[in-house]
Amino acid sequence: MGLPVIQGIIRRRILVNFRVDPKVIQRQIPSRFRPKLHDGQAVAGVCLIRLEHIRPKMLPEIVGLSSENAAHRVAVQWEDEQGASCEGVFVPRRDTDSEFNHLLGGRVFPGQYSRAEFKVVDTPDRIDFSMRAEDGSVSIELTGLASEGLPASSIFRSLADSSSFFERGSLGYSAASDQDRLDGIRLDTKEWRVKPLDVEKVYSSYFADASRFPAGSVHFDHALIMRNIQHEWHSAAKLDL
Numbered sequence: 001m002g003l004p005v006i007q008g009i010i011r012r013r014i015l016v017n018f019r020v021d022p023k024v025i026q027r028q029i030p031s032r033f034r035p036k037l038h039d040g041q042a043v044a045g046v047c048l049i050r051l052e053h054i055r056p057k058m059l060p061e062i063v064g065l066s067s068e069n070a071a072h073r074v075a076v077q078w079e080d081e082q083g084a085s086c087e088g089v090f091v092p093r094r095d096t097d098s099e100f101n102h103l104l105g106g107r108v109f110p111g112q113y114s115r116a117e118f119k120v121v122d123t124p125d126r127i128d129f130s131m132r133a134e135d136g137s138v139s140i141e142l143t144g145l146a147s148e149g150l151p152a153s154s155i156f157r158s159l160a161d162s163s164s165f166f167e168r169g170s171l172g173y174s175a176a177s178d179q180d181r182l183d184g185i186r187l188d189t190k191e192w193r194v195k196p197l198d199v200e201k202v203y204s205s206y207f208a209d210a211s212r213f214p215a216g217s218v219h220f221d222h223a224l225i226m227r228n229i230q231h232e233w234h235s236a237a238k239l240d241l
Helices: 022-026 099-104 159-167
Strands: 006-020 041-056 065-079 085-096 114-122 126-133 139-146 171-175 181-189 195-204 218-240
Touching: 006 022, 006 126, 006 139, 006 159, 006 195, 022 041, 041 139, 065 099, 065 114, 065 171, 139 218, 159 218, 171 218
Parallel strands: 085 114, 085 171
Antiparallel strands: 006 041, 006 218, 041 065, 065 085, 114 126, 126 139, 139 195, 171 181, 181 218, 195 218
16 A cells, blocks of 8 residues: 655755765665765765644644654665666665654655654754664754855855755655665655755764764765745655665
8 A cells, every 4th residue: 555645844854964975975875876976976964854734635734743853865866667867865764753653664654763862942043953863873963053155165056056956856765674675755845945054063973983984085065944845745666676
């Protein structure tokens, strides 16, 4: 049985983006994929997203659920069975504070979710975010302020350049119970508007792991934030490895 269309509100979504040595990131993704490059660099990161009023499309808003979630992701490209070029993201790890997501992820809807504790202070001008996985394997820290532009060190030349790159990454694949296939899910936003986030502090234990990313192979690039976006989640065809 396929996933019904799920709808709700993206109350807050932060895309924390790193530039990574393409050869290093290739070892972190299935061989079916190749990293999508920008200015010669692979792009990976963490999507920190608060979802509200999440429910099947036919149900009223009052029955919807809310949750804090984090997804480590890598921008990727691949060819479909007809040889056409495709793009999206590979998600090696998802974390959530929702028992519903944890129990049903990978069973009823695509993507397995680990349980985590989230602490978020969110004002119009400032974000203080922390996450600790219950199994102790992943942690995230972020402090950011509202901004008007990207860092001068970013590989993206403008906000429009960055926005276009990430808007095309709406299709995500992650490990499935069937080890020979990947689960797919597509995010359909009713509008796409992002703003820069000036990051004072950022840490992801995933990207800080020297066994995955040797010294000098990964660098913080920039962050984006979006708020109050109506959206839908659609299941996508599984992808053979």
